[in-house]
Amino acid sequence: MEVKSKHEKKPESGERLQKVLAQAGVASRRQVEKLIQEGRVKVNGFTVAVLGTKVCAEDEIIVDGVPVKKAEELHYYLLNKPAGVISSARDPRGRATVVDLMKNVPVRVYPVGRLDYDTSGLLIMTNDGELAHRLMHPSYGVNKTYRVWVKGPMEREALEQLRKGVELEDGKTAPAKVISRSGFRQGKPMDHKQHFPEILEVTIHEGKNRQVRRMFESVGYPVVQLERIAYGPLTLDREHFSAGNYRSLTIEEVKRLRLLVGLS
Incomplete structure (x- = not known):
């Protein structure tokens, strides 16, 4: 039976009924298809038993006598x-x-x-x-990049620890990508008697609580300031x-x- 809409629409407009019901949380896509085939779904008062029927946002959908709230x-x-x-x-x-x-x-x-x-x-x-x-x-391993300020200069051994992974109370971290954005890694002389702000960029894919701060604390360089500048393909234009x-x-x-x- 052809479904009559409350509003005029082109035959190919709208979303497939099973997709709309699945997105609304009625059931999984496969289970929704079964509901439709069993004649338990009505659109604008008409029973729909054909898969692929398209509906619009204005259409009233009822499953087993209960109106469906659109997603x-x-x-x-x-x-x-x-x-x-x-x-x-x-x-x-x-x-x-x-x-x-x-x-x-x-x-x-x-x-x-x-x-x-x-x-x-x-x-x-x-x-x-x-x-x-x-x-x-964590199974999707989405990269997150942070700009980190610490009192430097950082010893190379500490940087290598971060890159290899450090032991925290909830387990060892995965290797991190660590890049210095300060002049201290560009061959400039360093006075180890003084402390300067050193800026680094750190990329991790885990999501442990306060992970970046704890990583730097574990190698002896507490974070002074922390900013996330990238999440997956997104970057921050400050x-x-x-x-x-x-x-x-x-x-x-x-x-x-x-x-x-x-x-x-």
Whole structure:
């Protein structure tokens, strides 16, 4: 039977019914197909038993007599988190949170992972739970790059320890990519009696709690300042994007993130 829409639409417009139901959390795609074939799904009052039927956002869908709430439209943002802000939806102590910074977006979005209270930089905010889960899961090995300030100069032995992996109380870290961005690694003379800010870039793919800070503490160089400057294919442009600001991710950026973790 042909499904009649509440609104006129081209026959090929809209999304496949089974995809819409799966995205709304009714059941898995395979289970949804079975529900449709068994005649348990109605669209605008008509029973639909043909797979591939397309529906629009305005169409009313009912499964086993229960109206289906459509999946929320997905939103993706890049936030330049300031230091002194909590990476969570709420804080019992009443401190500012990253969600507070996103009050003007049309939907509720949540941080992908965390940045410490005192750490600034790139934070992805989204309501795409599946993407967020995969980006944070260690099995996908998504790289995260940090700019690290310590009191230097750092001994080469300490740098090599970081590159090989260091022992922490919750296990040894994977080898990290560590690059010095200071003049101390460019052949300039060093006075070991003095301490200067040394700037490094560290790339890791794990997500242990306060990992970068603990790595540097373990080799004798506590972090003075920490900023995340890259997450997977995304990078932070501080010159044109100050702390506390956010922007929508482009379609291409979202596509690259999803492909990175095996999502089409």
